[in-house]
Amino acid sequence: MKSKLTPLVMTVGMAVMACGAFAKPLDREAVHAISEPLYEVMEQVEQERGRQFVTAEEFSEVTKTPEFQKRLASAMERFCLLPDNSRTLACN
Numbered sequence: 001m002k003s004k005l006t007p008l009v010m011t012v013g014m015a016v017m018a019c020g021a022f023a024k025p026l027d028r029e030a031v032h033a034i035s036e037p038l039y040e041v042m043e044q045v046e047q048e049r050g051r052q053f054v055t056a057e058e059f060s061e062v063t064k065t066p067e068f069q070k071r072l073a074s075a076m077e078r079f080c081l082l083p084d085n086s087r088t089l090a091c092n
Contacts (some may be wrong), residue, residue, distance in 0.1 A: 026053045034088070037075035041068060 032039040045062060046052050053059040062068055080091035 001092060005033065024056060026056050026059050028052075031059075037079045037090075040075050041071045 028042075031042060038047075042059065043054065045068065053062070063072075076090065079085050080088075085091055
């Protein structure tokens with residue numbers, strides 16, 4: 001499957017919007033509900049940092065990095081390889 005940057009950026013944007021205003025605490029459940037691959041990468045980064053993201057703004061800044069986008073593309077590819085997910089909007 002070929003990675004598509006636009007859907008990835010939209011996924012990140014939707015997740016951040018679902019978290020509310022940037023000054024508010026990050027709504028982890030909203031991120032998970034919108035995108036399992038995004039949540040997976042968020043957890044990986046948090047584990048490496050040794051702490052969770054506190055605000056949506058903090059999370060938003062990390063999602064803009066090339067490393068995060070690369071990880072998200074890989075997570076999306078793994079997600080879309082699963083038969084149950086291959087027909088979802090995120091994978092088409």
